[in-house]
Amino acid sequence: MPNSAERTNLTCELERQLHDFWHDVDTNWGRQAADFYTEDGVFEASEQTYRGREKIRQFYEYRITRGPRVAAHAVTNFRVVSETPDEATTTWYLILYAHDGEPVLPSAPPIQIALATDHCVRGDDGVWRYKNRKFETWFKGGVPTTTFRG
Numbered sequence: 227m228p229n230s231a232e233r234t235n236l237t238c239e240l241e242r243q244l245h246d247f248w249h250d251v252d253t254n255w256g257r258q259a260a261d262f263y264t265e266d267g268v269f270e271a272s273e274q275t276y277r278g279r280e281k282i283r284q285f286y287e288y289r290i291t292r293g294p295r296v297a298a299h300a301v302t303n304f305r306v307v308s309e310t311p312d313e314a315t316t317t318w319y320l321i322l323y324a325h326d327g328e329p330v331l332p333s334a335p336p337i338q339i340a341l342a343t344d345h346c347v348r349g350d351d352g353v354w355r356y357k358n359r360k361f362e363t364w365f366k367g368g369v370p371t372t373t374f375r376g
Contacts, residue, residue, distance in 0.1 A: 229368065234276040234311065238316060240354060243262070245301070251286070251297065253300055255290045263282055263356045266278055269359050269360060269370070271373070273371065274363050274373050288376060294326065295326045298323045301342075313345070314354075315344065316343070319341060319366075322339070324369055334368055337367050340362055340363045340365075341364060342361050342362075
């Protein structure tokens with residue numbers, strides 16, 4: 227179990243990474259999103275599971291081909307449990323606002339609220355990546371989430 231300063235540093239590092247990930251998804255269509263995963267990483271979305279970095283990359287490429295969409299992935303209640311110096315589990319809530327089209331779009335309630343659990347591993351290069359991300363949807367409504375069945 228890391229001491230308080232180590233846990234604080236790890237929490238800051240992994241939370242910053244999470245914010246960088248969603249910033250890429252929301253402002254850059256997720257063009258770098260797959261790079262945040264290990265080569266064999268798994269993304270368990272609300273309706274589909276994507277196995278391997280290449281399949282995750284295909285999902286985000288599919289999002290681009292669908293046409294204009296505005297999404298804001300808000301995260302809250304972030305916490306970390308350190309498993310080993312190179313493994314950690316994080317939990318946080320995703321509050322997703324999204325709609326197809328160009329901004330400015332009408333405001334509406336979130337289309338999804340989910341508990342997210344990430345299994346993070348630090349590679350030999352010192353970079354943390356997602357080995358597994360799982361969404362457990364608690365609330366859903368309005369606009370459908372993006373699903374790629376390729």
